[in-house]
Amino acid sequence: MKIRDILAEGKPTLSFEVFPPKTQDAFASVEQAAEEIAKLDPAFMSVTYGAGGGTSDYTVKIASELQKTCGVTPLAHLTCVSSTREKVHRVLEELKAHKIENILALRGDIPQDGNTPKVYHYASELIREIREAGDFCIGAACYPEGHVESANKTVDMDYLKEKVEAGCDFVTTQMFFDNSILYSYLYRIREKGITVPVIAGIMPITNVKQVKRSIQMSGCYMPARFMSLVDKFGDDPAAMKQAGIAYATDQIIDLIANGIRGIHVYTMNKPDVAAKIRENLSDIIK
Secondary structure, X not given: OOHHXXXXXXXXXXXXXXXXXXXXXXXXXXXXXXXXXXXXXXXXXXXXXXXXXXXXXXXXXXXXXXXXXXXOOEEEEEEOOOOOHHHHHHHHHHHHHOOOOEEEEEOOOOOOOOOOOOOOOOHXXXXXXXXXXXXXXXXXXXXXXXXXXXXXXXXXXHHHHHHXXXXXXXXEEOOOOOHHHHHHHHHHHHHOOXXXXXXXXXXXXXXXXXXXXXXXXXXXXXXXXXXXXXXXXXXXXXXXXXXXXXXXXXXXXXXXXXXXXXXXXXXXXXXXHHHHHHHHOOOOOO
């Protein structure tokens, strides 16, 4: 099923993200985690592509298994900045062969050495090629606090509009920890004429290391309310995990209460975290 059709039903949706292993010997454990998360009956599950496309073969395999074995709609990530055009179109043909209809089109991270094939520079270029290559439902990323490489938020929203004009059907946000940031962002992009559905990306922070990593990756704002939670429970792993799940749940409930219909949880391949959030929302997202 195409995700744009799932979103068009107008009901609150809960979806999860998993990421493939970096090596073959870890594949079985990741596959098991994905299958456990699939049992939670999500609206769909996304499968990341990996830095530089290094896990792209595993992406297609896991997405295909989710669809065939688990009966869950998959969303396969596809990045382009480190790829050749031939590589991108080979993956598109593989996705077609496995009857995978949904793609999250991303530029991807530029390698530290800066060496790329210089074929793609922006996600909008990839979106345009996917749109021309077949009947895919295309998602893209958006950044409520601005992409770390953008000069400012206005420029970043210009890039988002280019993605939409290139043919993306919906967008998913980067993680954020203060819902007011998303509400303000939605107002600004709607004013700019961007009307595609926006799915809110939520990252449950369950250990202290994730806090530093999240700030480094995205530059996201950590509100005082959240940091007091980290200060209080950070040295107690079990308490920190419980508090992080509770904070994420609270975020999701507030989002739904304020009309946000799509919630996407970055699970970090942790079925227990996904299951607890699903349980906390059992009567809110049915």
